Amino acid sequence: MKIAVLVKQVPGSESALPLSPNEKWIDESSVTFVMNPPDNFALEEALLIKEKNGEGEVVVISMGPSRIQKVIREALAKGADRGIQIEESDDIEKDPLTVGKKFASVLKEENFDLVLSGLQSDDTGMGQTGVLIGELLGMSTATLAIKTEVKENKIKVKRELESGWFQWVELPLPASISIQSGLNIPRYPSLKGIMGAKKKEIKEILLSAQNQLSNLQSMDKVSIPQTSKQTEVIEGDTEAIVARIVDVLKKDIKVI
Protein backbone atom coordinates (compact mmCIF):
# COMPACT_ATOMS: atom_id res chain seq x y z
CA MET A 1 0.00 0.00 0.00
CA LYS A 2 1.58 3.23 -1.16
CA ILE A 3 0.10 6.25 0.58
CA ALA A 4 0.64 9.95 -0.14
CA VAL A 5 -0.15 12.47 2.57
CA LEU A 6 -0.46 16.13 1.65
CA VAL A 7 0.80 18.30 4.45
CA LYS A 8 0.62 22.07 4.26
CA GLN A 9 2.45 24.56 6.41
CA VAL A 10 0.13 27.37 7.55
CA PRO A 11 0.23 30.29 10.01
CA GLY A 12 -0.46 29.11 13.56
CA SER A 13 -3.80 30.14 15.05
CA GLU A 14 -2.08 32.56 17.40
CA SER A 15 0.36 34.03 14.91
CA ALA A 16 0.46 37.72 14.05
CA LEU A 17 -0.90 38.29 10.53
CA PRO A 18 0.35 41.66 9.27
CA LEU A 19 -0.81 42.57 5.76
CA SER A 20 1.87 42.69 3.08
CA PRO A 21 2.54 46.17 1.59
CA ASN A 22 0.60 45.37 -1.61
CA GLU A 23 -2.27 43.99 0.52
CA LYS A 24 -2.45 40.85 -1.59
CA TRP A 25 -1.52 38.56 1.28
CA ILE A 26 0.26 38.68 4.62
CA ASP A 27 3.85 39.65 5.29
CA GLU A 28 5.30 36.29 6.21
CA SER A 29 8.41 37.60 7.94
CA SER A 30 6.77 37.77 11.38
CA VAL A 31 4.47 34.77 10.98
CA THR A 32 4.89 31.59 13.02
CA PHE A 33 4.07 28.50 10.98
CA VAL A 34 2.62 25.13 11.98
CA MET A 35 1.39 21.98 10.27
CA ASN A 36 -2.19 22.52 9.04
CA PRO A 37 -4.21 20.83 11.84
CA PRO A 38 -6.35 18.41 9.76
CA ASP A 39 -3.23 17.33 7.83
CA ASN A 40 -1.77 16.13 11.11
CA PHE A 41 -4.76 13.78 11.46
CA ALA A 42 -4.35 12.68 7.82
CA LEU A 43 -0.70 11.84 8.48
CA GLU A 44 -1.57 9.85 11.60
CA GLU A 45 -4.23 7.92 9.67
CA ALA A 46 -1.70 7.06 6.95
CA LEU A 47 0.79 5.82 9.55
CA LEU A 48 -1.91 3.74 11.26
CA ILE A 49 -2.99 2.18 7.95
CA LYS A 50 0.60 1.28 7.15
CA GLU A 51 1.21 -0.18 10.61
CA LYS A 52 -1.98 -2.22 10.44
CA ASN A 53 -1.10 -3.52 7.00
CA GLY A 54 2.39 -4.42 8.14
CA GLU A 55 3.88 -3.07 4.93
CA GLY A 56 3.77 -0.12 2.60
CA GLU A 57 5.13 3.35 2.25
CA VAL A 58 3.98 6.74 3.53
CA VAL A 59 5.22 9.65 1.41
CA VAL A 60 4.63 13.16 2.69
CA ILE A 61 4.22 15.83 0.04
CA SER A 62 4.09 19.56 0.46
CA MET A 63 4.13 22.49 -1.90
CA GLY A 64 5.64 25.85 -1.01
CA PRO A 65 8.85 27.81 -0.41
CA SER A 66 11.83 26.37 1.47
CA ARG A 67 10.29 27.11 4.90
CA ILE A 68 7.96 24.12 4.41
CA GLN A 69 10.85 21.68 4.82
CA LYS A 70 10.15 22.04 8.53
CA VAL A 71 6.73 20.37 8.35
CA ILE A 72 8.05 17.70 6.00
CA ARG A 73 10.80 16.94 8.53
CA GLU A 74 8.23 16.88 11.32
CA ALA A 75 6.18 14.32 9.39
CA LEU A 76 9.28 12.22 8.73
CA ALA A 77 10.08 12.34 12.45
CA LYS A 78 6.64 10.95 13.18
CA GLY A 79 7.27 8.02 10.87
CA ALA A 80 6.67 8.96 7.23
CA ASP A 81 9.19 7.20 4.98
CA ARG A 82 10.23 9.99 2.65
CA GLY A 83 9.26 13.50 1.60
CA ILE A 84 8.67 15.47 -1.55
CA GLN A 85 8.78 19.25 -1.70
CA ILE A 86 7.19 20.83 -4.73
CA GLU A 87 9.07 24.10 -4.84
CA GLU A 88 7.26 27.34 -5.11
CA SER A 89 8.43 30.93 -4.95
CA ASP A 90 7.72 32.88 -1.77
CA ASP A 91 4.27 33.77 -2.99
CA ILE A 92 2.09 30.77 -2.21
CA GLU A 93 -0.27 29.56 -4.92
CA LYS A 94 -3.85 30.54 -4.15
CA ASP A 95 -5.73 29.20 -7.16
CA PRO A 96 -6.97 25.78 -6.02
CA LEU A 97 -7.23 24.34 -9.53
CA THR A 98 -3.61 25.27 -10.22
CA VAL A 99 -2.60 23.76 -6.87
CA GLY A 100 -4.47 20.58 -7.79
CA LYS A 101 -2.87 20.36 -11.24
CA LYS A 102 0.63 20.82 -9.83
CA PHE A 103 0.11 18.10 -7.26
CA ALA A 104 -1.48 15.82 -9.85
CA SER A 105 1.50 16.17 -12.22
CA VAL A 106 3.86 15.06 -9.45
CA LEU A 107 1.64 12.36 -7.96
CA LYS A 108 0.96 10.79 -11.35
CA GLU A 109 4.51 9.45 -11.60
CA GLU A 110 4.24 7.68 -8.26
CA ASN A 111 1.08 5.58 -8.67
CA PHE A 112 -0.24 5.91 -5.16
CA ASP A 113 -3.01 3.60 -3.92
CA LEU A 114 -4.25 6.21 -1.53
CA VAL A 115 -3.92 10.00 -1.28
CA LEU A 116 -4.85 11.51 2.07
CA SER A 117 -5.23 15.23 2.57
CA GLY A 118 -6.75 17.56 5.12
CA LEU A 119 -10.30 18.72 4.66
CA GLN A 120 -9.34 22.36 4.53
CA SER A 121 -6.27 24.52 4.89
CA ASP A 122 -6.21 27.12 7.65
CA ASP A 123 -4.73 29.81 5.38
CA THR A 124 -6.62 29.95 2.07
CA GLY A 125 -9.38 27.57 3.21
CA MET A 126 -10.40 26.42 -0.26
CA GLY A 127 -11.44 22.97 0.97
CA GLN A 128 -11.01 21.32 -2.39
CA THR A 129 -7.44 20.22 -3.10
CA GLY A 130 -7.84 16.51 -2.29
CA VAL A 131 -10.97 16.16 -4.40
CA LEU A 132 -9.44 18.08 -7.34
CA ILE A 133 -6.43 15.77 -7.32
CA GLY A 134 -8.65 12.70 -7.15
CA GLU A 135 -10.61 13.83 -10.20
CA LEU A 136 -7.51 14.86 -12.15
CA LEU A 137 -5.94 11.44 -11.54
CA GLY A 138 -9.14 9.48 -12.18
CA MET A 139 -9.33 8.23 -8.59
CA SER A 140 -12.46 7.78 -6.53
CA THR A 141 -12.95 10.46 -3.88
CA ALA A 142 -14.53 10.99 -0.49
CA THR A 143 -14.45 13.89 1.95
CA LEU A 144 -14.95 14.50 5.67
CA ALA A 145 -13.64 11.06 6.59
CA ILE A 146 -13.81 10.31 10.30
CA LYS A 147 -13.01 6.58 10.09
CA THR A 148 -11.24 4.46 7.48
CA GLU A 149 -11.12 0.71 6.94
CA VAL A 150 -8.84 -0.58 4.23
CA LYS A 151 -9.81 -3.84 2.55
CA GLU A 152 -8.50 -5.67 -0.47
CA ASN A 153 -8.46 -3.02 -3.26
CA LYS A 154 -11.10 -1.03 -1.44
CA ILE A 155 -11.45 1.50 1.33
CA LYS A 156 -14.50 2.00 3.48
CA VAL A 157 -14.91 5.48 4.87
CA LYS A 158 -17.23 6.82 7.51
CA ARG A 159 -18.15 10.33 6.43
CA GLU A 160 -19.42 13.12 8.60
CA LEU A 161 -22.56 14.77 7.26
CA GLU A 162 -24.19 17.90 8.62
CA SER A 163 -25.82 18.23 12.06
CA GLY A 164 -24.93 14.92 13.62
CA TRP A 165 -25.51 12.58 10.65
CA PHE A 166 -23.01 10.10 9.25
CA GLN A 167 -22.67 7.80 6.26
CA TRP A 168 -20.48 4.87 5.21
CA VAL A 169 -19.11 4.90 1.68
CA GLU A 170 -17.05 2.16 0.04
CA LEU A 171 -14.61 3.21 -2.67
CA PRO A 172 -12.39 1.23 -5.01
CA LEU A 173 -8.66 2.05 -4.82
CA PRO A 174 -6.90 4.19 -5.89
CA ALA A 175 -8.73 6.85 -3.92
CA SER A 176 -8.17 10.40 -2.72
CA ILE A 177 -9.71 11.03 0.66
CA SER A 178 -9.86 14.22 2.67
CA ILE A 179 -9.72 13.82 6.39
CA GLN A 180 -11.82 15.58 9.03
CA SER A 181 -10.12 16.35 12.33
CA GLY A 182 -10.59 14.12 15.35
CA LEU A 183 -10.54 10.67 13.72
CA ASN A 184 -7.42 9.61 15.64
CA ILE A 185 -4.96 11.02 18.15
CA PRO A 186 -1.88 12.25 16.31
CA ARG A 187 1.39 11.03 17.80
CA TYR A 188 4.32 13.17 18.83
CA PRO A 189 7.68 12.46 17.24
CA SER A 190 9.99 10.37 19.42
CA LEU A 191 13.62 11.34 19.96
CA LYS A 192 14.60 8.36 17.84
CA GLY A 193 12.18 9.50 15.16
CA ILE A 194 13.66 12.99 15.17
CA MET A 195 17.19 11.63 14.80
CA GLY A 196 16.09 9.17 12.09
CA ALA A 197 14.29 11.86 10.12
CA LYS A 198 17.57 13.61 9.40
CA LYS A 199 18.62 10.67 7.23
CA LYS A 200 15.37 10.39 5.31
CA GLU A 201 15.13 11.73 1.79
CA ILE A 202 13.32 14.93 0.86
CA LYS A 203 13.13 15.19 -2.91
CA GLU A 204 12.85 18.73 -4.20
CA ILE A 205 10.86 19.12 -7.38
CA LEU A 206 10.90 22.32 -9.38
CA LEU A 207 8.12 22.24 -11.92
CA SER A 208 9.51 23.32 -15.29
CA ALA A 209 8.50 26.54 -16.97
CA GLN A 210 6.49 24.73 -19.61
CA ASN A 211 4.41 23.47 -16.75
CA GLN A 212 3.38 27.02 -15.93
CA LEU A 213 -0.36 27.06 -15.68
CA SER A 214 -2.50 30.10 -16.13
CA ASN A 215 -4.67 30.85 -13.15
CA LEU A 216 -8.43 30.94 -13.58
CA GLN A 217 -9.04 32.72 -10.29
CA SER A 218 -6.93 35.15 -8.35
CA MET A 219 -6.84 36.59 -4.86
CA ASP A 220 -6.65 40.31 -5.50
CA LYS A 221 -6.71 41.82 -2.04
CA VAL A 222 -6.99 40.93 1.64
CA SER A 223 -8.43 43.18 4.30
CA ILE A 224 -9.34 43.24 7.97
CA PRO A 225 -13.07 42.51 8.49
CA GLN A 226 -15.17 45.40 9.77
CA THR A 227 -17.82 44.80 12.38
CA SER A 228 -21.16 46.43 12.66
CA LYS A 229 -22.18 45.00 16.00
CA GLN A 230 -22.07 47.12 19.16
CA THR A 231 -19.54 45.43 21.35
CA GLU A 232 -18.51 46.48 24.83
CA VAL A 233 -14.82 45.88 25.28
CA ILE A 234 -13.85 44.80 28.77
CA GLU A 235 -10.16 44.98 29.53
CA GLY A 236 -7.74 46.05 32.22
CA ASP A 237 -6.46 44.28 35.30
CA THR A 238 -8.05 41.02 36.30
CA GLU A 239 -9.90 42.51 39.26
CA ALA A 240 -11.57 45.21 37.18
CA ILE A 241 -12.48 42.70 34.49
CA VAL A 242 -14.04 40.33 37.01
CA ALA A 243 -16.02 43.13 38.63
CA ARG A 244 -17.40 44.26 35.28
CA ILE A 245 -18.34 40.70 34.22
CA VAL A 246 -20.24 40.18 37.48
CA ASP A 247 -22.02 43.45 36.87
CA VAL A 248 -22.95 42.49 33.32
CA LEU A 249 -24.26 39.11 34.43
CA LYS A 250 -26.36 40.74 37.16
CA LYS A 251 -27.63 43.93 35.59
CA ASP A 252 -27.40 43.63 31.82
CA ILE A 253 -28.04 39.99 30.98
CA LYS A 254 -29.75 39.27 34.33
CA VAL A 255 -28.73 35.65 34.66
CA ILE A 256 -27.65 35.78 38.31
Added chain:
Amino acid sequence: MDTLVVLESSRGSLHRLSKEAIAGAKSLGGTVSVLTIGKDADSIAQELSGVQLDEILIVKNEYVESYNADGYAEIVSQVIQSESPKNIVLGHTYQTRDFVPRVSARLDIPFIPDIISLSESSFVKQVLNAKLNASISSTNDQVILSFQSAAFSDESLEAGGSEVRLLNINLDSTIVRSKSEDPFQEEAGDVDLESAEILVSVGRGIEKEENIPIAFELAKVLNAEVSASRPVVDAGWIDSFRQVGSSGSNVAPKLYFSLGVSGAIQHVVGMKGSKSILAINKDPDAPIFEIADYAVIGDVLEIVPKLIEALENS
Protein backbone atom coordinates in the same frame (compact mmCIF):
# COMPACT_ATOMS: atom_id res chain seq x y z
CA MET B 1 -28.88 30.76 -19.23
CA ASP B 2 -27.09 33.23 -16.95
CA THR B 3 -27.05 31.40 -13.64
CA LEU B 4 -27.77 27.82 -12.69
CA VAL B 5 -28.33 27.01 -9.01
CA VAL B 6 -27.67 23.37 -8.15
CA LEU B 7 -30.07 22.47 -5.36
CA GLU B 8 -29.63 20.05 -2.50
CA SER B 9 -32.14 17.87 -0.73
CA SER B 10 -31.88 17.71 3.02
CA ARG B 11 -33.88 14.67 4.05
CA GLY B 12 -36.62 15.27 1.49
CA SER B 13 -36.87 19.04 1.47
CA LEU B 14 -34.88 21.88 0.04
CA HIS B 15 -31.69 22.55 2.00
CA ARG B 16 -31.78 25.95 3.73
CA LEU B 17 -28.52 26.95 2.05
CA SER B 18 -29.94 26.10 -1.39
CA LYS B 19 -32.69 28.61 -0.82
CA GLU B 20 -30.16 31.23 0.25
CA ALA B 21 -28.11 30.32 -2.83
CA ILE B 22 -31.08 31.20 -5.04
CA ALA B 23 -31.20 34.61 -3.35
CA GLY B 24 -27.44 34.95 -3.92
CA ALA B 25 -27.84 33.95 -7.56
CA LYS B 26 -30.49 36.63 -8.04
CA SER B 27 -28.13 39.28 -6.74
CA LEU B 28 -25.73 38.43 -9.57
CA GLY B 29 -28.32 39.73 -12.05
CA GLY B 30 -29.66 37.97 -15.15
CA THR B 31 -31.81 34.88 -15.40
CA VAL B 32 -31.76 32.20 -12.72
CA SER B 33 -32.61 28.55 -13.31
CA VAL B 34 -32.32 25.74 -10.81
CA LEU B 35 -31.40 22.06 -11.07
CA THR B 36 -32.77 19.40 -8.77
CA ILE B 37 -31.62 15.79 -8.88
CA GLY B 38 -32.90 12.49 -7.57
CA LYS B 39 -35.91 11.00 -5.88
CA ASP B 40 -36.89 14.23 -4.10
CA ALA B 41 -36.72 16.31 -7.29
CA ASP B 42 -40.50 16.60 -7.76
CA SER B 43 -41.24 17.66 -4.21
CA ILE B 44 -38.41 20.18 -4.29
CA ALA B 45 -39.73 21.59 -7.57
CA GLN B 46 -43.10 21.82 -5.84
CA GLU B 47 -41.53 23.68 -2.89
CA LEU B 48 -40.20 26.28 -5.32
CA SER B 49 -43.38 26.63 -7.35
CA GLY B 50 -44.13 30.00 -5.78
CA VAL B 51 -40.71 31.50 -6.48
CA GLN B 52 -39.87 33.58 -9.54
CA LEU B 53 -37.36 31.47 -11.55
CA ASP B 54 -36.55 31.04 -15.19
CA GLU B 55 -36.72 27.26 -15.22
CA ILE B 56 -36.65 24.30 -12.90
CA LEU B 57 -34.57 21.51 -14.41
CA ILE B 58 -35.13 18.00 -13.14
CA VAL B 59 -32.87 14.97 -13.46
CA LYS B 60 -33.98 11.52 -12.38
CA ASN B 61 -31.90 8.44 -12.80
CA GLU B 62 -31.65 5.13 -10.98
CA TYR B 63 -28.00 5.77 -10.08
CA VAL B 64 -28.73 9.06 -8.32
CA GLU B 65 -31.88 8.29 -6.38
CA SER B 66 -29.90 9.62 -3.44
CA TYR B 67 -26.68 11.57 -3.38
CA ASN B 68 -23.35 10.09 -4.40
CA ALA B 69 -20.28 12.02 -5.54
CA ASP B 70 -19.66 10.05 -8.75
CA GLY B 71 -23.20 10.42 -10.06
CA TYR B 72 -23.60 14.07 -9.09
CA ALA B 73 -20.23 15.08 -10.56
CA GLU B 74 -21.25 13.46 -13.84
CA ILE B 75 -24.77 14.89 -14.01
CA VAL B 76 -23.86 18.42 -13.01
CA SER B 77 -20.97 18.40 -15.51
CA GLN B 78 -23.27 17.24 -18.30
CA VAL B 79 -25.89 19.86 -17.50
CA ILE B 80 -23.26 22.63 -17.42
CA GLN B 81 -22.04 21.49 -20.81
CA SER B 82 -25.46 21.39 -22.41
CA GLU B 83 -26.93 24.53 -20.83
CA SER B 84 -23.74 26.67 -20.68
CA PRO B 85 -24.63 28.83 -17.67
CA LYS B 86 -22.19 31.65 -16.91
CA ASN B 87 -22.45 31.12 -13.16
CA ILE B 88 -23.03 27.85 -11.34
CA VAL B 89 -24.17 28.56 -7.79
CA LEU B 90 -24.57 26.36 -4.70
CA GLY B 91 -24.84 26.67 -0.93
CA HIS B 92 -21.51 25.90 0.76
CA THR B 93 -22.65 22.62 2.28
CA TYR B 94 -20.81 19.37 3.04
CA GLN B 95 -22.30 17.92 -0.13
CA THR B 96 -20.94 20.82 -2.16
CA ARG B 97 -17.48 20.22 -0.66
CA ASP B 98 -17.80 16.57 -1.62
CA PHE B 99 -18.50 16.73 -5.36
CA VAL B 100 -18.16 20.26 -6.73
CA PRO B 101 -14.33 20.24 -6.94
CA ARG B 102 -14.70 17.20 -9.23
CA VAL B 103 -16.86 19.26 -11.60
CA SER B 104 -14.36 22.09 -11.43
CA ALA B 105 -11.45 19.80 -12.34
CA ARG B 106 -13.38 17.94 -15.01
CA LEU B 107 -14.57 21.03 -16.89
CA ASP B 108 -11.65 23.32 -15.97
CA ILE B 109 -14.00 25.89 -14.46
CA PRO B 110 -12.75 27.72 -11.35
CA PHE B 111 -14.63 27.08 -8.09
CA ILE B 112 -14.65 29.99 -5.63
CA PRO B 113 -15.97 28.49 -2.38
CA ASP B 114 -17.51 29.75 0.83
CA ILE B 115 -18.32 33.29 -0.32
CA ILE B 116 -19.68 35.73 2.27
CA SER B 117 -20.46 38.69 0.02
CA LEU B 118 -20.07 40.26 -3.40
CA SER B 119 -18.03 43.35 -4.08
CA GLU B 120 -18.25 44.72 -7.62
CA SER B 121 -16.78 42.04 -9.86
CA SER B 122 -15.18 40.04 -7.08
CA PHE B 123 -16.25 37.64 -4.38
CA VAL B 124 -15.34 37.94 -0.72
CA LYS B 125 -14.25 34.90 1.26
CA GLN B 126 -12.78 34.55 4.73
CA VAL B 127 -9.19 33.40 4.96
CA LEU B 128 -6.71 32.68 7.77
CA ASN B 129 -9.37 31.41 10.17
CA ALA B 130 -11.68 34.37 9.55
CA LYS B 131 -9.04 36.86 10.66
CA LEU B 132 -8.97 38.40 7.16
CA ASN B 133 -11.29 38.73 4.19
CA ALA B 134 -10.02 38.11 0.68
CA SER B 135 -11.43 39.42 -2.62
CA ILE B 136 -11.28 36.78 -5.30
CA SER B 137 -12.05 37.22 -8.97
CA SER B 138 -12.25 34.87 -11.92
CA THR B 139 -10.78 35.35 -15.37
CA ASN B 140 -12.80 32.52 -16.86
CA ASP B 141 -16.10 32.90 -18.75
CA GLN B 142 -17.77 30.42 -16.46
CA VAL B 143 -17.36 30.22 -12.71
CA ILE B 144 -18.67 28.01 -9.88
CA LEU B 145 -19.59 29.84 -6.66
CA SER B 146 -20.72 28.55 -3.29
CA PHE B 147 -22.23 30.83 -0.65
CA GLN B 148 -21.66 30.54 3.07
CA SER B 149 -24.60 30.14 5.42
CA ALA B 150 -26.44 33.46 5.91
CA ALA B 151 -24.48 35.28 3.18
CA PHE B 152 -27.84 35.97 1.57
CA SER B 153 -31.34 36.03 2.99
CA ASP B 154 -34.00 33.90 1.33
CA GLU B 155 -36.64 36.36 2.54
CA SER B 156 -35.91 38.55 -0.47
CA LEU B 157 -37.12 35.92 -2.96
CA GLU B 158 -39.70 37.29 -5.33
CA ALA B 159 -42.98 35.43 -5.75
CA GLY B 160 -43.76 34.05 -9.16
CA GLY B 161 -43.59 30.84 -11.11
CA SER B 162 -41.42 28.91 -13.52
CA GLU B 163 -41.35 26.26 -16.20
CA VAL B 164 -40.35 22.72 -15.27
CA ARG B 165 -38.16 20.77 -17.71
CA LEU B 166 -37.18 17.14 -17.35
CA LEU B 167 -33.63 16.49 -18.58
CA ASN B 168 -32.53 13.21 -20.02
CA ILE B 169 -29.09 12.23 -18.81
CA ASN B 170 -27.21 9.11 -19.69
CA LEU B 171 -25.53 7.42 -16.78
CA ASP B 172 -24.35 3.86 -16.62
CA SER B 173 -23.25 1.68 -13.79
CA THR B 174 -19.53 2.15 -14.53
CA ILE B 175 -19.74 5.81 -13.55
CA VAL B 176 -20.89 5.20 -10.00
CA ARG B 177 -17.85 3.43 -8.59
CA SER B 178 -18.48 4.03 -4.91
CA LYS B 179 -21.20 2.45 -2.79
CA SER B 180 -22.97 4.79 -0.38
CA GLU B 181 -24.94 3.43 2.55
CA ASP B 182 -27.89 5.25 4.09
CA PRO B 183 -27.14 8.19 6.38
CA PHE B 184 -27.64 7.56 10.10
CA GLN B 185 -27.49 9.44 13.39
CA GLU B 186 -25.54 8.40 16.42
CA GLU B 187 -26.93 8.14 19.90
CA ALA B 188 -27.20 11.50 21.55
CA GLY B 189 -25.54 12.24 24.84
CA ASP B 190 -27.38 12.91 28.06
CA VAL B 191 -27.21 16.69 27.96
CA ASP B 192 -29.53 18.88 25.97
CA LEU B 193 -27.43 21.83 24.86
CA GLU B 194 -30.23 23.20 22.76
CA SER B 195 -32.47 23.91 25.71
CA ALA B 196 -29.81 25.24 28.09
CA GLU B 197 -30.37 28.84 29.21
CA ILE B 198 -26.67 29.48 29.68
CA LEU B 199 -23.73 27.77 28.03
CA VAL B 200 -20.12 28.01 29.14
CA SER B 201 -18.28 27.07 25.99
CA VAL B 202 -14.70 25.87 26.01
CA GLY B 203 -12.24 26.48 23.18
CA ARG B 204 -8.64 25.52 22.63
CA GLY B 205 -7.67 28.63 24.62
CA ILE B 206 -8.28 26.56 27.78
CA GLU B 207 -4.85 25.23 26.83
CA LYS B 208 -4.86 21.80 28.46
CA GLU B 209 -7.07 19.01 29.70
CA GLU B 210 -6.17 19.74 33.34
CA ASN B 211 -7.84 23.14 32.99
CA ILE B 212 -11.22 21.75 31.88
CA PRO B 213 -12.60 21.61 35.47
CA ILE B 214 -12.45 25.42 35.59
CA ALA B 215 -15.15 25.52 32.92
CA PHE B 216 -17.33 23.02 34.78
CA GLU B 217 -16.94 25.02 38.02
CA LEU B 218 -17.94 28.23 36.29
CA ALA B 219 -20.92 26.42 34.74
CA LYS B 220 -21.92 25.20 38.18
CA VAL B 221 -22.03 28.64 39.79
CA LEU B 222 -23.91 30.02 36.80
CA ASN B 223 -26.29 27.08 36.62
CA ALA B 224 -25.12 26.51 33.06
CA GLU B 225 -24.25 23.62 30.77
CA VAL B 226 -20.78 23.17 29.30
CA SER B 227 -20.29 23.13 25.53
CA ALA B 228 -17.12 23.08 23.45
CA SER B 229 -15.45 23.78 20.15
CA ARG B 230 -14.38 20.98 17.88
CA PRO B 231 -10.63 20.86 18.66
CA VAL B 232 -11.45 20.42 22.36
CA VAL B 233 -13.69 17.48 21.48
CA ASP B 234 -11.14 16.08 19.02
CA ALA B 235 -8.50 16.11 21.74
CA GLY B 236 -10.83 14.01 23.90
CA TRP B 237 -11.04 16.64 26.66
CA ILE B 238 -14.83 16.96 26.44
CA ASP B 239 -17.55 14.58 25.15
CA SER B 240 -18.55 14.98 21.52
CA PHE B 241 -22.22 15.58 22.30
CA ARG B 242 -21.16 18.91 23.79
CA GLN B 243 -19.78 20.22 20.50
CA VAL B 244 -21.30 23.38 19.06
CA GLY B 245 -21.05 24.24 15.38
CA SER B 246 -21.71 23.02 11.87
CA SER B 247 -20.88 19.45 12.79
CA GLY B 248 -22.30 19.71 16.31
CA SER B 249 -25.30 21.35 17.93
CA ASN B 250 -27.03 24.53 16.95
CA VAL B 251 -27.69 26.56 20.10
CA ALA B 252 -29.33 29.87 20.99
CA PRO B 253 -29.10 30.30 24.78
CA LYS B 254 -29.79 33.47 26.73
CA LEU B 255 -26.06 33.72 27.42
CA TYR B 256 -23.20 32.13 25.49
CA PHE B 257 -20.09 32.53 27.62
CA SER B 258 -17.06 31.43 25.63
CA LEU B 259 -13.62 30.72 27.05
CA GLY B 260 -10.78 30.83 24.52
CA VAL B 261 -12.88 30.19 21.39
CA SER B 262 -11.48 31.94 18.30
CA GLY B 263 -14.76 32.26 16.42
CA ALA B 264 -14.22 30.24 13.26
CA ILE B 265 -17.28 30.22 10.99
CA GLN B 266 -17.93 26.51 11.56
CA HIS B 267 -18.27 27.27 15.27
CA VAL B 268 -20.14 30.55 14.85
CA VAL B 269 -22.91 29.08 12.66
CA GLY B 270 -23.88 26.94 15.63
CA MET B 271 -24.17 29.77 18.20
CA LYS B 272 -24.64 33.14 16.56
CA GLY B 273 -28.33 33.13 17.40
CA SER B 274 -27.50 33.41 21.13
CA LYS B 275 -29.26 36.33 22.85
CA SER B 276 -26.04 37.55 24.49
CA ILE B 277 -22.50 36.54 23.72
CA LEU B 278 -19.75 37.16 26.25
CA ALA B 279 -16.34 36.03 25.04
CA ILE B 280 -13.02 35.87 26.83
CA ASN B 281 -10.01 35.75 24.54
CA LYS B 282 -6.50 37.03 24.98
CA ASP B 283 -6.27 38.11 21.33
CA PRO B 284 -7.99 41.48 20.76
CA ASP B 285 -8.35 40.59 17.06
CA ALA B 286 -10.07 37.24 17.65
CA PRO B 287 -13.01 36.93 15.19
CA ILE B 288 -15.36 35.91 18.02
CA PHE B 289 -15.28 39.56 19.14
CA GLU B 290 -16.99 40.57 15.91
CA ILE B 291 -20.17 38.87 17.06
CA ALA B 292 -19.73 39.27 20.82
CA ASP B 293 -21.81 41.70 22.88
CA TYR B 294 -19.09 41.70 25.53
CA ALA B 295 -15.49 41.29 24.45
CA VAL B 296 -13.31 40.44 27.41
CA ILE B 297 -9.67 40.76 26.43
CA GLY B 298 -7.62 38.66 28.79
CA ASP B 299 -6.36 35.28 29.90
CA VAL B 300 -9.05 32.70 30.64
CA LEU B 301 -6.81 30.99 33.16
CA GLU B 302 -6.41 34.16 35.20
CA ILE B 303 -9.90 35.57 34.89
CA VAL B 304 -12.13 32.54 35.32
CA PRO B 305 -10.86 31.29 38.72
CA LYS B 306 -11.24 34.85 40.12
CA LEU B 307 -14.67 35.15 38.56
CA ILE B 308 -15.81 31.89 40.15
CA GLU B 309 -14.62 33.22 43.52
CA ALA B 310 -16.46 36.51 43.02
CA LEU B 311 -19.67 34.76 41.96
CA GLU B 312 -19.52 32.42 44.94
CA ASN B 313 -19.18 35.39 47.27
CA SER B 314 -21.92 37.46 45.74
